[in-house]
Amino acid sequence: MPNTIPARARPAMLTSRAVQARAADRDLVAAFVLLALLAATPLVLSAFGQEFWTDVVLRAMILAIAAASLNFLIGLGGLVSLGHAAFLGIGGYATGILADFDIDNGFIQLAAVLGASALFALVTGMVALRTKGVHFIMITLAFAQMVYFTMIGLRQFGGDDGLTINYTSMFGGFDLGRKDTLYYVVLAVLAVVMLGYARLRKSDFGLLLKAAKGNERRVSAVGFDPYRYRLAAYVVAGMTCALAGFLDANFTSFVTPGSMSWITSAELIFIVIVGGVATICGPIVGALVFLLIEEIMGGVTVYWHFWFGLFLIAIVLFARNGLVGLLTGGRR
């Protein structure tokens, strides 16, 4: 075969790869547009006296941070955890328990949130990541249920009634719980998480995770230990999700064992799938849709989960890459 023209001097071939690449670019552009819209949302909604909906969007953003951390595991690593909500609870309880001991220093709380979640991820990940497929799903579920029942049992921290958090986090003179600023703090964290994901998936680390998902044998054969990189991903995802729990504790001033039940974990998976696995915008789109359906259908019928289920089935059948895939025309 002739080998004279350098590859990069040639026009890109119109392959499925090119189509995929353009879908990914649109996904990134959409992320910036969405973040800008989210920044304007409180102003617009308060102009119309709709502060209630600002809170819904804020909740969606917190949920989206948690979902994005799961999307990182599922989308890049192919690691479907059914216990991811445990990290939401760990973040919430680390904050709430410290506040219960009158420690409202945000720096200390944040260190506890990140430290506890990293440790939990490391220990459970070391076991869970030795398994594959349905075993991985069951083991992550089992670990999460252990924490869930532990918190139900701990009466001094509210048991199954949950724990009311009397002090929001103080960062020096800055009160994280202030409603007018919390929205923008959460938006900033969401932006970092979304753009961080966009970068990660094109990095060495992202390539390795994707390759290990596609063909583990190949990855070992070239000289990488897939386990080590998956564990790193698992810890990063767990810490990110715990951060969402920390923000949620400051938003609701409340944390319940329910935040880490398997149902919450399943909802996170719903959000990732509805939004679009392995996309940048999927988690926020999925979270917005999830909460809108809950708010709107929840007001009409107590069976809203039924309608959400139907919606999920439709998405899985007709839009294999979720709503974002539908909009950007990408394929997985």
Next chain:
Amino acid sequence: MSLALEVRDLNKFFGGLHATRNVSMAVPKGELHAVIGPNGAGKTTLISQLFGELRPNSGQVLVDGRDVTHRPVHERAGLGMARSFQITTLVRDLSVGENVILALLARRGHAGRFWRRVDRNAELQDAAGLALARIGMDPSHLPRRVSDLSHGEQRLLELAIALVGEPSLILLDEPMAGLGSEESRAMTRLLAQLKGKTTVLLVEHDMEAVFELADRLTVLVRGEVVAVGTPDQIRNDERVREAYLGEDA
């Protein structure tokens, strides 16, 4: 003469099946050593034990005089071993370039960076292009998805990836499996270029290619070594003719 690979009394059982029977081998540095034998003789099982994907029940594997019997696959790769697979083993939903870059990153030992973009790294892309050029594939194939490649192209890509980073010991499991005669000849030429530069253990059914390429051969029948020698010695070995070559002669 120092040995690139030494195998001592290797045994592997699959339940009651004795798939590797007291196999011992000594392959000097720079030799192209072929392993031949009928279907089910245990050739792939042997390679998998040499590379660490299967644990032997007993015996030892030494690479460059170092005992690697209990080392995991990725560490053996780090010691300069590479293998290709009888059944193509590539990441099918990634591009050709990404598959090659994966190997480049591993060989250079500085992967796992969170922030460096591999897709825009000109140096990595160029190195990947060079890796393809070595097996006569044009760099314009880099952005193609592996699943869009022909079978022959995938076999070549496996070889290209095995060659990344100049491994000192390459285990090739039927690189010509499923190739047309033209493609087989091209592959034979590529393997001939490796001779003397690196140590190669070649498992192959294409006898024409094997006898043309090999410095020495080991004949495996039902998990057991029945003969070792130069192509001429093997061709004239009575037991080999009986056990193996006789079948198609």
